[in-house]
Amino acid sequence: MAEYLPPTTEQEFHANFAQIKPRMNNTEALYESSRCLFCFDAPCIKACPTGIDIPQFIRQINTGNVTGAALTIYEANYFGNACGKVCPTEVLCEGACVYNLQDVKPIEIGRLQSFATRQVIESDRKLFGPGLTNGRKVAVIGAGPAGISCACELRALGYEVDVFEARSQPSGLTVYGVAPYKITNEEVLAEMAYLQAQFGYRVQYNSPITTREDLQALEEAYDAIFLGIGLGKTNALLLPGEERENCVGAVEFIEQLRQHHHRVAVGRKVIVLGGGNTAMDAASESSRLGAENVILAYRRGKEEMGAYDFEYDLAKSVGVKGLFNVAPVEIVGNGKVEGVKFIRTATVDGQVQIVPGSEFVEPCDMVIKATGQAKQTHFLSYIPGLQVDSKGRVVADAYTGQTTNPKYFASGDARNGGAEVVNAAAEAKVAARGIHTYLTSTN
Known part of the structure; x- marks a missing residue:
């Protein structure tokens, strides 16, 4: 049974694809910012590739200086709002939060970051301007x-x-x-x-x-x-049958989804090939588009996937199932995708080896290749x-x-x-x- 019904309107699409880091209101931001310990040698700053002074901007939010908080963020990272939502904060700033050592929920740094930056964007607050023209x-x-x-x-x-x-x-x-x-x-x-x-x-x-x-x-x-x-574009797998209808690259599939929302068709049973974060997204998206059955197929074991654990958990939470230690051999079907022929694998000394004579066909009507770009x-x-x-x-x-x-x-x-x-x-x-x-x- 599908976890989601296929969306037929923009409203239904947004319901199926509800934001996993929804916008905070003022009260939530005040409460969350008050939990911060404002660490002197803050590990969250070291974990941020752009080095945002996180305790500083959280303190500014807590004292009502939201514009100042946004300035602190943007001075370090021009994609301050987007990164608050799309960054893997679970393994970066929030993953480094000292609360993790006490089994306390880490500060929701990403949502606080988006809270502050959204306010200046919507109010069109002037924070920056071009420098003096140098003629270059x-x-x-x-x-x-x-x-x-x-x-x-x-x-x-x-x-x-x-x-x-x-x-x-x-x-x-x-x-x-x-x-x-x-x-x-x-x-x-x-x-x-x-x-x-x-x-x-x-x-x-x-x-x-x-x-x-x-x-x-x-x-x-x-x-x-x-x-x-x-x-x-998505790397070709160079498999027989890869040209069949409904065999698509994950990058191309996600691009269509971002542009056309509920007008993107998805199979009833989808197999996603890959074990990285893009594979997790493609699988989760297929489920939210109403696919009845979504399988993530990866050539190594579950613990060897490149995806972050929280991304795999997110996919599982919408009904995605895993099929591990299998390598695709052929995309089968007559014109359209009808299944994937796999062969079982084993990891020996870090190398993937096939298990002779272990081929089987997993039926499906759509294949998404999340095999890198x-x-x-x-x-x-x-x-x-x-x-x-x-x-x-x-x-x-x-x-x-x-x-x-x-x-x-x-x-x-x-x-x-x-x-x-x-x-x-x-x-x-x-x-x-x-x-x-x-x-x-x-x-």
Whole structure:
């Protein structure tokens, strides 16, 4: 029996995809902020990739200075509102909270962060502005968390910034790739509009940079170029039958869901291939769309999955079942997906080995491949002198974000291979300062 009925209206969709970190009201925020111990050597700050002074902003909320709290957050992390909702706070700041040592519920740092930032966004409170114009221009490729964070910091330093985005909306995976129960499109786009109004960078939408000629034009017109291009499509498994109807990539499935909500069709029985956080999202989303049966299939054991425990618990809580130590061999069916042929596996000395003669077919009418995203190596090959590592990641200096082509800087998934929004925001700020150092030292 399905846990959720298929949503047929926007209202039903929002009910099925209710926010797992709902917005706090003033009373809840006051109560929650009063629980903070304001640790002197706060472990939550160390656990935050952007180093937000968490005790400080919680104290500000508690004393009624919500604007001050938002400023504290945004000075460290330009994606302050989004990160309050989409960050894996359970393993970062909240996971480091000293209350965990006493078996007391940790402070809800993420929700407090979103509480403060939402207030300044909605009141359109002016917190920042561009720095004194220095006459230099920087091109940013990609309006995701890395690109937008870099643009904000560069504007604060006085640069003219043009952001080139292939799609029609900003913020990359935050709008196209995060599960809808973590953050709504409206919240994401409100923060993006707020930042653009504060800093005044320009964004050119539906403007893909795809050729060597495109890059050459940027190289001639701009003093430096920032690559915030993220990753590409879902990796192909190269299995027989992978082309069958209703066999889709998780990234593409989630993008459709974020854009079209209840109009996205899901199978009655869905098999999700993979064991990472994206697999958990795709499985949970399938269940919330009304799939009667959702199975997560992973080639290793449950304890070896890459996903965070809380993400797997969330999937299980909506009826998702696990099928472990199985490797897909073929997507079976006649035109459409009718099942997956698996072979059982065993992990021996850390290596996955197949169990001969153990093949079986698990019937289903939809397969979602959560098997990682391809690197954008083809595009990167158009940049002269740019080095990528053996995994297709852009090689860049850890302290400046500068690549092996001195005019190009990079951050985010293209550089780290795929991490969190907060990592992209943190790295991009560092890269913006790296660009500033580079351009001020070269005349």
